[in-house]
Amino acid sequence: MExxxxxxEGFPTPKNKFRIICFSGDMDKAFAVLTLASTAASMxxxxxxxxxxxxxSLIKKNRKLKGKNFIQKMMEFMMPSGLDSxxxxxxxxxxxxxxxxxxxxxxxxxxxxxxxLEAAKETGVKFYACSTSCSILGITxxxxxxEVQDIVGxxxxxxxxxxxxxxxx
Amino acid sequence: MTKFEKGESxxxxxxxxxxxxxxxxxxxEKEIRPDFEFDARGLKCPMPVIKVRKILxxxxxxxxxxxxxxxxxxxxxxxxxxAQTGDEIIKSEEENGxxxxxxxxxxxx
Numbered sequence: 001m002e003x004x005x006x007x008x009e010g011f012p013t014p015k016n017k018f019r020i021i022c023f024s025g026d027m028d029k030a031f032a033v034l035t036l037a038s039t040a041a042s043m044x045x046x047x048x049x050x051x052x053x054x055x056x057s058l059i060k061k062n063r064k065l066k067g068k069n070f071i072q073k074m075m076e077f078m079m080p081s082g083l084d085s086x087x088x089x090x091x092x093x094x095x096x097x098x099x100x101x102x103x104x105x106x107x108x109x110x111x112x113x114x115x116x117l118e119a120a121k122e123t124g125v126k127f128y129a130c131s132t133s134c135s136i137l138g139i140t141x142x143x144x145x146x147e148v149q150d151i152v153g154x155x156x157x158x159x160x161x162x163x164x165x166x167x168x169x
Numbered sequence: 170m171t172k173f174e175k176g177e178s179x180x181x182x183x184x185x186x187x188x189x190x191x192x193x194x195x196x197x198e199k200e201i202r203p204d205f206e207f208d209a210r211g212l213k214c215p216m217p218v219i220k221v222r223k224i225l226x227x228x229x230x231x232x233x234x235x236x237x238x239x240x241x242x243x244x245x246x247x248x249x250x251x252a253q254t255g256d257e258i259i260k261s262e263e264e265n266g267x268x269x270x271x272x273x274x275x276x277x278x
Contacts, residue, residue: 006244006261006268011252039215042222043253110213119219 017164018047021157024169025054025079027086027098027113033058033169034116041123046164049120050157051148052130055169056137058083059127059144072138079137083113121147128152201260201271203235204228210267214242218250221272225256230276233259238268247272 018040022033033049041047051059060081065073080086088097105112111119127148134140134151141151207224209217217238224234236247244263247270251258255275262269 006248006263008248008251008258008261011245011249035215038219042215042219043250044255045253108213109211111216115216119216123219123222 015163015165016045017161018045019157019161019164019166020047020049021166021168022049022051022055022058023053024089025057025086026089027101028089029169030058030083030086030113031116034113034120035111036167037125038116038119038123041120041125047120047124048126048128048160050128050130050152053133054079056129056133056139056144057081057086059129059148060139061143061145064140064143067140068138075137083117086113128156130154130157201233203271204232205234207234207236209236209238209240209243212238212240214240214246217243218246221247221250222254225254225272225274228274230274233271233273236268236270236272238270239266243268 018037020033020037022030024030033055037047037049057080060079063076063081065076068076086098087095088101091097102112104110127145129139129141129144129148129151131151131153141148205224205228207221209220212220217236217240221234221236228234238247240246247261247268248258250256251272255277257273257275258270259273260269260271
């Protein structure tokens with residue numbers, strides 16, 4: 001009987017700003033990042049994600065070797081590029097894990113990373129890339145998806161994170 | 170549905186005036202006519218909330234959307250969502266695992 005009543009009042013209203021530092025480039029963690037970001041934005045919150053280091057894999061559009069030095073080219077080859085190529089943080093089994101995960105998601109009709117990214121774009125989530133990790137890896141803005149507003153530094157993030165819920169994923 | 174029965178038993182023990190008021194209220198509740206219906210059954214978190222948000226944006230203030238959902242998270246998600254956005258859940262019920270939310274779009278920004 002208790003299960004039949006739906007609580008509709010007394011829910012706290014969260015803060016109005018939500019910031020995520022997306023540090024990891026793992027498929028499973030990308031789900032957490034994009035789910036929370038798109039949901040928060042659809043709830044009317046102001047949402048921004050800062051992609052840094054391995055997290056840059058999520059917002060890579062294409063592989064580009066031109067303009068990179070030898071080590072950067074090696075990194076470019078080894079790092080996943082784009083949502084489709086992400087690995088699992090556990091049980092990756094050389095790509096079998098992510099494949100099986102995608103099969104399961106299709107079976108349970110769960111949203112895919114692409115769905116969530118699309119939702120995030122539509123709800124107005126802001127994307128930023130970290131300047132230092134971009135320059136270490138030799139990544140330029142034209143290699144990143146068009147929604148990335150800017151390549152910014154740590155101070156910009158800290159200013160943006162004032163009075164916000166902030167997660168490091 | 171149990172909620173409804175409880176309401177009825179209360180009517181019996183109250184004054185006529187109160188009874189009329191309550192009956193009127195029940196009348197109004199029965200008359201909720203959604204302007205839009207969205208079947209979110211089969212969608213997994215967070216898609217029901219995101220899609221409803223998109224539809225709400227196309228509705229006029231005060232218009233009502235009826236949402237059907239069967240994701241277990243939706244039960245708490247929609248009230249939490251509305252608490253943040255300012256939209257109002259005017260009625261909610263659960264039948265055979267299907268949640269029904271009547272959401273009225275906020276009139277203020």
